[in-house]
Amino acid sequence: MVRLVLVGPPGAGKGTQAAVLSERLDVPHISTGDLFRANIGNETPLGQKAQSYMDAGELVPDEVTNEMVRDRLADSDAQKGFLLDGYPRNTAQAEVLSEILGANGVELTAVVQFDVPEEELVRRMLDRGRSDDTEDVIRRRLAVYREETEPLLEYYADRIVKIDAMGTVEQISDRAQEALRGRS
Numbered sequence: 001m002v003r004l005v006l007v008g009p010p011g012a013g014k015g016t017q018a019a020v021l022s023e024r025l026d027v028p029h030i031s032t033g034d035l036f037r038a039n040i041g042n043e044t045p046l047g048q049k050a051q052s053y054m055d056a057g058e059l060v061p062d063e064v065t066n067e068m069v070r071d072r073l074a075d076s077d078a079q080k081g082f083l084l085d086g087y088p089r090n091t092a093q094a095e096v097l098s099e100i101l102g103a104n105g106v107e108l109t110a111v112v113q114f115d116v117p118e119e120e121l122v123r124r125m126l127d128r129g130r131s132d133d134t135e136d137v138i139r140r141r142l143a144v145y146r147e148e149t150e151p152l153l154e155y156y157a158d159r160i161v162k163i164d165a166m167g168t169v170e171q172i173s174d175r176a177q178e179a180l181r182g183r184s
């Protein structure tokens with residue numbers, strides 16, 4: 001049983017690695033970005049709340065995000081473990097996650113940090129061509145990462161597993177799986 005959080009700057013390849021690792025480790029891939037995008041696509045009230053923040057590269061407010069994650073983690077498939085991609089994004093969210101897990105008497109197995117040089121990040125994001133991947137929004141998302149999300153590396157210092165995220169998808173996921181061996 002593994003309960004993982006993936007942390008890394010936008011463009012680090014977290015989403016791709018999360019998809020591969022969730023398959024290999026047989027746990028659901030829970031991406032808050034994907035959940036928001038699905039809600040926007042379905043024109044739900046949650047999607048309406050999230051849209052303007054996402055378009056600007058800002059974080060969606062914590063109350064909205066935390067409740068969405070709380071609901072998702074209560075689903076039956078998440079009881080066998082999970083891989084969180086894009087959450088938590090700040091220490092306030094990390095506190096809420098600890099509280100949710102603590103109430104269930106469980107804790108995180110590890111926090112996987114994807115390490116990529118900055119110039120490579122911008123190149124990868126411009127390649128991806130998502131609607132929030134324009135240069136201004138990319139810069140804002142990187143700044144938000146540095147200001148809000150990077151402090152999580154300190155917060156989770158005792159369970160960080162740092163992965164060199166340069167290379168092919170397979171090389172990187174092999175590295176991650178190797179580094180996680182013995183922890184589940």
Ligand code: AMP
Pocket residue numbers: 010032033034036053054055057058059060061065085086087088089093141
């Ligand atoms: P991502 O797909 O993880 O890059 O997320 C895309 C966008 O969704 C982010 O730029 C935020 O606007 C929003 N988002 C995703 N996850 C979170 C989160 N944990 N907290 C707040 N906003 C989030």
